[in-house]
């Protein structure tokens with residue numbers, strides 16, 4: 001158990017994450033920070049009032065400043081705005097980059113030893129902004145996307161096969177967006193290659209649905225985007241770090257030549273433990289998967305070009 005985890009952004013993803021972290025008692029205190037007056041305080045108090053029923057002793061505290069967050073060992077960044085009608089993708093990138101810049105300066109000042117898990121979108125670019133502004137080593141700035149994309153992929157496969165979702169092993173790599181790369185060649189069902197259990201047409205459909213998983217939820221909700229699965233994905237990453245589990249999870253990591261890519265964030269297989277990102281695993285990809293990863297990386301680089309740090 002850590003002493004303190006801070007979650008920046010008390011919106012849907014941030015607040016649900018705070019609740020999940022508290023319910024798992026991953027820290028003695030969870031601090032929820034947001035710019036909107038009263039919202040983090042109200043949500044934090046509401047969550048703390050559920051403690052006696054749910055059986056956790058983690059204190060959830062809300063704030064509009066970073067004083068209560070000082071010294072946090074881990075910070076989750078979910079601050080940002082959703083795309084509004086008429087707003088271009090580049091405008092959204094610049095607006096969220098400004099928000100993440102501000103947040104990163106506060107993290108650098110108040111939580112200089114923290115491991116940072118970034119969730120704000122566009123994910124790979126916001127990870128880069130965080131790393132640049134904090135100046136933290138790559139071990140301490142990691143992005144959440146692949147765990148969520150993989151969870152969606154596993155859910156769709158379990159449905160198609162009518163088997164337990166727990167028996168599906170898979171990884172989705174690449175940038176977080178419609179160019180993501182589900183690794184079908186490494187997808188197994190209790191060790192059995194999935195290609196032996198599902199035909200190509202069905203698999204292609206599932207891969208496509210995974211790539212559009214975020215948009216599918218937005219189309220239902222109309223205002224707002226997914227948060228139950230995203231917050232569960234962040235919590236899995238935080239738990240791997242807090243409990244030093246050395247889990248192998250697909251995360252956005254700063255690349256320095258791995259997979260032929262460098263100077264950018266992209267989703268790759270990572271080992272997460274007490275030091276944060278402890279290792280990047282380089283696995284062999286099929287020529288199609290390697291090409292898809294390169295294409296995905298190009299999309300991330302294009303988005304990076306819209307931002308000045």
Ligand code: APR
Pocket residue numbers: 008009010011012013014033034035036078079080081082099102103119120121122224225226227230
């Ligand atoms: N500091 C702290 N909080 C901020 C700041 C800031 N500078 N700017 C905005 N926020 C807060 C907003 O006030 C809001 O409460 O960030 C919160 C975002 O919450 P939502 O709008 O509910 O968005 P949410 O669904 O939680 O998604 C947050 O995660 O998955 C990604 O794409 C998603 O980038 C988005 C982020």
